[in-house]
Every structure is written in C-alpha cells, then in structure tokens.
Amino acid sequence: MTDTVAIRVASLHLHPVKSCAAVDVREALLTETGFDLDRQWMVVDEHGEFLSQRELPRLALVRPQLRAADVILRAPGMLALHLALDAVDQPLDVKVWKDRLPAWDMGALAAQWFSDFLGRPVRLARFDPEQRRLSNKKWTGEIDALNAFSDGYPILVCSSGALEALNERLAAKGRAAVTMARFRPNLVIDGDDEALREHLEDHVGELRFATADGPVVLRLVKPCSRCPIPDVDPATGVPDGEAGIAPGATVSDVLASYRADARLEGAITFGMNAVIVEGFERVLRVGDAGEATLSF
Template sequence: MPSDLSAVISRLYVYPVKSCAGVQVQEAILTETGLEFDRAWMVVDSKGEFLTQRELPRMALIKPQLRHHDMVLRAPGMLALHIALDQVEEPVRVRVWKDDVQAYDMGAIAAQWFTDFLGQTARLVRFDPEHKRVCSPQWTGGVEALNQFSDGYPVLLISEASLAHFNEKLVAAGTPAVTMERFRPNIVLGDAVGADGLAPHDEDRIDTMHVATEQGMVQLKPVKPCPRCPIPNIDPATALSSPEVGDMLQTYRQDARVNGALTFGMNAIVLAGIDHQLKVGQTAGASYLFE
C-alpha cells in the first residue's frame, strides 16, 4: 500500500490501572477498546469518582506486572497485591470524567491496599466489558469507537522524533531530558530502516495508519490531538512534580484544533484489525492529510 510515511513500532505500552505506571511490552493484542488490558482497571474514591495522578501523584509509583493468570501490583513499602485476571466481585456504577459506567468492584483486600498506599479511601474497579463507552463522535467522524477507562480514546500515538525534538528544547533551556513515560503513549513510532526519518509530530499530520501483522492489516485512525494536563510534569520514577515539561510545551505546542490547549501525541481509533497482535518492530505506513 503506497504511503507518504514509513515507520516501525518502536515501543508498546499498556496501562492496566488508569493513572498508575505503565508496562512496556513486546507485543499486545488489539481489541476494539485499544490494547488488551489497557485501562481495564481504575481507582475510585468512596463516591465512585475516578482518582488520578492529578490529585494523587503517588499513583505513579504503583507498578503493575501482567502475568498469565494475574496482575501483580507493587508500590514502595507495600506487600505485592495480586489481582486475578478472570475474577471480579460486586457490580458497581462509577464515574470517569462525565461518563457514568458499569464496572465491578475488586473487593476489600484491593480496596485496603489502595487506601493504605494513597492515604485516603479508595477502591479498585474493573470495567464491565458489556458496557459500551463511546468516544466522542465529534472527533471520530461518526464512527462508533469504544474505550474503557482511558481519557476518551482507545490508542495514543507518539513518535520518537517528537520526544527527541522536545528533549532538544529542554536541554537547550538547561533542563534534563525526560523519558517517553511522561507522555503515556500506547504505540511509539520510530524510523523504518531505509526510509526517510520521521519528522517531529508527523503523527499529527497523518491519515489512517496501516500496520502489517501476521493476521493481516491493522488500521488506526488518528482523530484528536491529545491535550495535556499536569501529569507529564510528574516524574514517574519519584512521583515529584515540577513545571518544566508543561512550561516547554507552552512555548510551541498550543494547538488551535483544541482551542489552544497544549497537545503532544494523537488519540487514535481502531478501524480494522481487532484481535490482531501488534509487535515491536512491525512496519507502519500512512499518508499525510491534506485539508
């Protein structure tokens, strides 16, 4: 398929528990709501409202590990918490942004673990797969795209070139470079061998992206620039926040497409390739958008 842009998948990340640390993986199954297990769980307060690093930076220190039958959560000073992948407890209703969704409470042991570590009443819930949480049709062009507990779209794309360009600016300003983990992408695009290198923010300018997998062709369509909250200011290694990342974005990433919000990366929806396996090293191609 002819493409203006050729790339490879250089990294894949899954974030099993919303706003906790991510897991870098070599392969992941693509589902209609994004990468398998991505934002399948969420932490809520006593009223069922979602909790994030915005209010509780310590969530960055909670590190999940996905295994065959369970997820293991570790955090400083805490015993490991094991969550079975095939078990849930009581049905509940919870709220993420403006959406009330069906979920399952994961029980008293998980609730006590999160309450102890975060220092406030908290419970762990799992998204009910029977519930349809639909992405904003304003941005999807009317396509019924689904997501679980992500901020609103199933996949976030960022290129290595975008991060490198950002870090050049940081270093020139006397600030240490930051890692990709600050921006919490699902799919990171790198340069393909023998192809022209990606330009910074090429992901902003492409139409449907095609990825060749062993099962066939995956199609992901970037639909909305990702507006950035203060979370990229939080160092994922220490949970300490400082303003340098947001301040640098302010100098060159105000985006008219989202009313001047600071953006970095593109939210994408799944058009084709459900149940296909994405792997690091797979080739991706796309054509540029012409408006």
C-alpha cells in the same frame, strides 16, 4: 512531499490500572476497547469518581506485572497485590469524566491496599466488558470507537521524534531528558521522513501495519490535550514544581512554548488519539513495519 511515510512500531505500552505505571510489552492484542488489558482497572473515590496522577502523583509508583492469570501490583513499602483476571467482587457505579457507568468493585483487600499507599480512602474498580463507552463522535465520525477506562479514545499514539524535540528544548533550559513514560502512550512510532521528524503524528490520517496476523489500520482522530501529568516524574512520583525545577523549565512550561494547538483552541497537545479501523483480534508487535498516510 509524498502522501505516505514509511514507519515502524518503536514501542508498545499497556497501562492496566489507569494512571499507574506502564507495562512495556513486545506485542499487544487489539480488542474493541484498544490494547488488551489497557486501562481495565481504575482507582476511584468514595463517590466512584476516577482518581489520577492529577490529584495523586504517587499513583505513578504503582508498577504492574502481567501474568497469565493475574496482574501483580507493587509499590514502595507495600506487599504485592495480586488481581485475578477472571474475578471481581460486586457491582460499583463509577464516573470517568462525564461518563457514568456500571463497573465492578475489586473488593476490600484491593481497596485497603490502595488506601494505605495513597493515604486516603479509595476503591479499585474493574471495567465491565458488557458496557459500551463510546469516544466522541464529533471526532470519530462514522466509527463507533469503544473505550474501557481511557480518558476518551482507545489508543494514544506518539512519535519518537516528538520526544526528541521536547528533550532538545529541555536541554536548552538546562534540564535532563525525560522519557516517553510521562506521556503514557500505547503506541510509539518512528518515521523515515526527516522533514516530519517533529510530531509526525500531527500530520497523519491513518497508520497501516502489515502484521503477521493481517493488516492493522488505525485512524488518528484527535490531538491529545495535556494536563499536568507530564510534569510528574514517573520514577519518583514527584511533580516538577515540587522537585525544585525552575519556573519556565517544567515539562508543561516548555511544551507551552511551542505546542499550542489551533485544532483545540490553543490547548497544549502532545500525541494523537486513535481509533481502530481494522485489525481486531490481531497482534501488533515492536518492529512491525507500515506506512502513515499524510493528512495535509
């Protein structure tokens, strides 16, 4: 087997508001915290703790639209909410997993909009770019990888083959195919090695792309362990278990049948968390060619 595999960028995805719907883009600018505008806003409870589709699957129905000066959020039954890119309201302390950090509140209108849609009091926070929220050095080694409001790493990588393999298994259970939106990646890759079609990302050390702006190098450092969010249908905001899917045929059930990962003591994984080695302020585009350096 060769030490490298030819790859290409199959798709790129931004999630401006953590746990809300993605924006599929043709190109994405790499910044210190990952793709520009990815996970820059976050819904929090009255204690400043982040909320996600784990507790509030209806967040999947909040759909952003990116414009030059603002982000427009739309949701069923709601008027559009405009978030200016250059405006915040007042300081707000927030918590993302174990990290407590200063952020910015987006004001009463945004809070009321999300509270009305979600049916409980919440606030909308904006990441403070002055903060340095680091990924776990156990996995990143010598690299200080910064994050905004992502779960813990700046970029999540999945492969098209991984989704195809899952959908084959879902079909065997009588399930319709699901989309990559359930897994919320930033970067989806295609590879040319048929032997590594299933979860190519599991076997990769680094991804190297020759972009129009210069090289981009991403290091895949940690498997992405999965919570129940992949069970939420992004089109309806309804979890598989509430949609009448039989036990054993939910996305989580099917993943559990073949994706227990020894690297994380048997946790169910799908995708790989990545850090940026080279390429800040460069643009990655759909169709960009590159190579994956294999790690075994």
